[in-house]
Amino acid sequence: MGLKFDETTPLIKEIDIQSEYSALHTEFEHHLGVWQAIKVYSPAVFWCIIVSLTVVLNGFDNALIGSLISVESFTQQFGRPYGDVYVISAAWLGAFNYAAMLGGAIGSLAAGILYDRLGPKRTLGLCVFGSIGATIIQFFSTTPAVLFLGLLLNGTLVGFFPVVASAYIGEVCPVVLRGIMGSMVNLGFVVGQLIASGLLKATExxxxxxxxxxxxxxxxxxxxxxxLFLPIMPASPWWLVRKGKVEKAEKALKKLSTKAVNTRNALANIEETLSHEQNSGEQVNVLDCFRGTNLRRLIIAVMAYQLQPLTGNVFFITYSVYFFTNAGLSLSDAFSLKLWLTIAGFFATILAWPVMSWTGRRPILIIGTAFLTMTMFLIGVLDLDFVRTSSSIYTQSMLMVFATIVYDLSTGPMCFVILCEIPAPRVRGITIAIASVLTSITSVIITVLIPYGLNIDQLNLGGKVGFVFMVLGALCTAWCFFCLPESKGRTFEELDILFEKEVPSRKFQDYDVLGEEEECTILY
Structure with a gap:
């Protein structure tokens, strides 16, 4: 590879040997390119992909019920007659869709606690096994109440996966790969949605x-x-160090990298970062997320995740088939459009990888939320009486596809990257859990309200629901501009310094952390 560093390099000015090793590892990571990192950290990349597969279950579960509500045999089983057709009541329609989200809120909160106590491997194993039992309840349900129970239970279990996956990926990936691997969580959601759409199309x-x-x-x-894979998955070295299992952490680092990585230096970097937080009075507990610099980091993590429901993902993803059929498309056409919509999202997420490596996180989220705001506005305008034509539904459908592409290029994958990078290492799992819980609550509220706006026996607003998300999207765009920092290319230690120095969010990208540290070393 040609990446060799001498311990006499000018960058290394600390006397303490652990700090020297830590600085060597920081410099090593900063010199790694994407392809170099994939090569030397190939085991870590593999396990990040395996962990991301758990999120496929989450995406599948959420997308499946949102489309099943339009299937005739499903509505006959769980709905009631309304004229010549069967209609699922708005209450149960909302309940079916928010069951997984409500369960996800419970699971996310528990995930932060169990991740810290049991570690990622055992936490994922328990939830994957429990998901099989929850699906059995769904399969044999014959009443709305039993189906809701199965959806709620499974939602709780799969709600662990995004939290654990984001935390694990953030802790085992090198800096240059955190964006790509972090966005794999969103790709897991998209793949789950794609599988659900394909199955529904195949069984229509x-x-x-x-x-x-x-x-x-x-x-x-x-x-x-x-x-088959979880029993042999390496534990997170950061979690092992937090638990005082330093020797096991070094073994885990060796399993997660090739011989090109100096695991001694990598371990020293973990210990140095965690020791720095501990010396600042930071302890591992829920309340600590609301103290000191962690509060600002928590708010950023929460808001980054909130961008998803607030810009309308429940509307143009979860309720897309229901919106299309209510607007006049046949069920077959609606499923086909949903399938193409999901395929577009899949390729958009992959396209986000080089884009985020080039531009960073902040510009993508500012532009993405702005475009989603405008798209929701256009969907609403097309449903106004003096604008609506016979072709409006097709234009709105294309705008739904466009919104999905923009979403999976920006707010979809980027929020998981932010969740990997922004939280303090010592409270990462708990921070991600809190952000996930609050976002699940927001999603539940929106999911409950949307049927009352779309249902033909309620407000029957159709595309005018887009105006609501236009307003919320505008507020999200403003927040991204003023409050979202750029974390691209920063190690966890550097991010700690930036937050401790209270650097304004818009100046994160250009702030010279190494220059500040060098100056302090010379002066003191």
């Missing part, structure tokens, strides 16, 4: 109860595959 011609039961049963496949 069935006329029996298997039209909706077969997609439900397919949720058993991935957990079985994951249970």
């Amino acid at each position: 011609n069935m006329t029996s109860e298997w039209e909706y039961k077969m997609p439900l049963a397919s949720q058993w496949i991935l957990p079985v595959v994951l249970m």
Whole structure:
């Protein structure tokens, strides 16, 4: 590779040997390119992909029920007659969609606690196994109440996955790969949605109860595959060091990297960063997330995650099929459009990898939220009486596809990158958990309200729901501009320094952390 560093380099000015090793590792990471990092950290990349597969279950679960509510055999089983058709009541319609989100809020909160106590491997193993049982309840349900219970339980268990995956990826990836690997969490959601859309399209011609039961049963496949890998997954070295298991942490680092990485220096960097936080009076507990610099980091993590529901992802992803059919498209066309919408999201997420490596996180989120705001405005305008035409639904459908592409280029993957990078290492799991809980609550509220806006027996607003997300999106764009810092290319130690120095968010990118440290060393 040609990446060799001498311990006499001018960058190394600290007398303490651990600080020297830590600084050597920081310089090593800053000199790594994307392809170099993939090569020397190939084991870590592999395990990040495996962990991201757990999120596929989450994406599948959330997308599946949002589309099943439009399947005729499903509405006959769980709905009531309304004229010549069956309609699921707005209350149960909302309940089915927010069950997974409500469960996700519970799971996210528990995930932060269990991640710290049990570690990622055991936490994921318990939840993957439990998900199989929850899916059994869904499969054999015959009443709305039992189905809701199965959805709630499974939502709770799969709600662990984004939290654990984001924390694990943030802790095992080198700096240059954190953005790409962090966005894999969003890709997991998209792949889950894609599988759900494909299954529903494949079963649309069935006329029996298997039209909706077969997609439900397919949720058993991935957990079985994951249970083959989880027992041999390396633990997070950061978690092991926090637990005082330094020797095991060094062994985990060796399993997560090749011989090109000096694990002694990498371990010293972890110990140095955690020791720095501990010396600042920071302890591992929930309340500490609301103290000192951690409060600002918590607010950024929460708001970055809130960008997803506030810019309308529940509307143009979860309720897309329901919106299309209510607006006049056939169920077959709605499923086809949903499938293409999800495929577009898949490729947009992959396209986000080089884009974020080039531009960083902040510009993408500012531009992305601005475009989503404008898209929601146009969807609303097209549903006004003096604008609506026979072709408006097709234009709105294309705008839904466009919104999905923008979302999966920006707010979709970027929020998980922020969750990987911004929280303090010592309270990362708990910070991500709090952000996930609050976002789940927001998503539940929006999911409950949308059916009352869309349902033909309620307000029947149609595309005018877009105006609500236009206003919320404008506020999100303003927050991104004034409050979101740029974390691209920063190690956790450098981010600690930036927050401790209270550097304004808009100056993070240009602030010279190494220059400040060098100046302090010369003066003192």
